[in-house]
Amino acid sequence: MIHNIYLYIFTAAAVSSLIRILPLTLIRGKIKNQFIQSFLYYVPYVTLAVMTFPAIITAPQIPFAGILALIVGVIAAWRGLNMMGIAALCCVVVFVCEAAAGILM
Amino acid sequence: MNRNKNAFINGMRDGIPIALGYFSVAFSLGIVAKKAGLNSFQGFLSSILNHASAGEYAEFTVIMADAPYLEMAFIILITNMRYLLMSCALSQKFNPNTSYLHRILVGFGITDEIFGISIGRGGALNPYYNYGAMAIALPSWSLGTAVGIIAGNILPASIVSALSVALYGMFIAIIIPASKTNKIVGGVVIVSFLTSFAVSRIALFNRMSDSMKISLLTVLIAGLAAVFFPINTDDDAPIPSQKEVSEYDT
Numbered sequence: 178m179i180h181n182i183y184l185y186i187f188t189a190a191a192v193s194s195l196i197r198i199l200p201l202t203l204i205r206g207k208i209k210n211q212f213i214q215s216f217l218y219y220v221p222y223v224t225l226a227v228m229t230f231p232a233i234i235t236a237p238q239i240p241f242a243g244i245l246a247l248i249v250g251v252i253a254a255w256r257g258l259n260m261m262g263i264a265a266l267c268c269v270v271v272f273v274c275e276a277a278a279g280i281l282m
Numbered sequence: 283m284n285r286n287k288n289a290f291i292n293g294m295r296d297g298i299p300i301a302l303g304y305f306s307v308a309f310s311l312g313i314v315a316k317k318a319g320l321n322s323f324q325g326f327l328s329s330i331l332n333h334a335s336a337g338e339y340a341e342f343t344v345i346m347a348d349a350p351y352l353e354m355a356f357i358i359l360i361t362n363m364r365y366l367l368m369s370c371a372l373s374q375k376f377n378p379n380t381s382y383l384h385r386i387l388v389g390f391g392i393t394d395e396i397f398g399i400s401i402g403r404g405g406a407l408n409p410y411y412n413y414g415a416m417a418i419a420l421p422s423w424s425l426g427t428a429v430g431i432i433a434g435n436i437l438p439a440s441i442v443s444a445l446s447v448a449l450y451g452m453f454i455a456i457i458i459p460a461s462k463t464n465k466i467v468g469g470v471v472i473v474s475f476l477t478s479f480a481v482s483r484i485a486l487f488n489r490m491s492d493s494m495k496i497s498l499l500t501v502l503i504a505g506l507a508a509v510f511f512p513i514n515t516d517d518d519a520p521i522p523s524q525k526e527v528s529e530y531d532t
Binding site: 218219222246 | 303306307310319320324327328331332334336337338339340341344345348349350351354355358359360361362363364365366367368369370372373376382385386388389390391392439440441443444445446447448449450451452453454455456457458459460461462467470471474475477478479482492495496499500503504505507508509511512513
């Protein structure tokens with residue numbers, strides 16, 4: 178089944194707009210339910226972790242470059258490098274790694 | 283009237299560094315969008331309407347998989363769920379008399395960074411401050427996506443390959459510092475990595491799209507974490523602190 182890209186974009190836009198707008202317009206008090214609070218707290222970390230791994234390995238041309246980028250990125254983040262620095266570092270690792278592989282092969 | 287104008291200008295000023303960061307990240311998002319088959323106009327449209335890096339990344343995986351529209355709605359709900367929290371937090375900052383129009387417009391413009399700078403301001407929130415930040419940050423995000431889609435064609439394969447990991451670098455920049463300060467988050471991240479890897483290797487899940495795997499794993503793992511490690515609800519713990527928020531992507 179072939180879907181329409183514009184319908185995909187508008188579906189995504191409608192849902193993300195509702196998520197952003199509804200609480201601001203409807204809910205005036207605070208959420209009291211502990212489970213919902215906890216669930217919402219963990220969601221971003223799980224989503225981002227699941228999206229990062231193992232996709233970071235399959236994104237570059239050479240899987241090893243992706244593994245190395247992940248390791249270097251995690252170490253840099255642990256040491257407190259900022260977001261743009263980590264993103265740039267990961268790119269450099271993949272570039273150097275693939276260039277080196279190109280020379281060796 | 284004059285106060286609103288000042289707030290708008292302040293918002294634009296604070297939006298400039300955000301806009302610079304957005305452009306470069308959106309560029310790498312554009313590379314993903316191109317893989318999913320979007321042209322530069324579609325990428326621009328997606329970014330001006332959605333302005334969410336993780337959410338849009340998920341959006342493009344759904345498009346790539348040619349998955350049902352319902353799956354799109356579901357994964358956007360999951361990946362952008364943190365905006366629900368931010369929207370709740372911002373509602374507490376508004377003057378109770380703020381009109382619905384202002385609430386809708388400010389809500390539409392919530393990103394991690396815009397939330398971060400607006401929640402940090404003292405007193406009641408002036409919507410025009412958010413409009414100023416939105417006016418400069420959101421077009422930059424959208425333009426970056428469009429340029430990424432176009433330049434993805436021009437750049438050599440080695441550069442595109444290198445840039446393809448930029449987005450993951452940003453995700454790492456969010457989850458690792460949080461894991462360092464909170465051991466439970468760290469454990470949850472490790473479990474997420476391992477489970478995600480296992481699921482990608484098990485043939486049983488081969489027919490399931492990537493976006494569906496992401497959604498299901500998120501609901502499952504975050505749900506279990508919430509049951510076994512409920513957060514302290516005495517304070518405003520679930521609302522990320524300002525520093526934490528400023529480290530998020532859009």
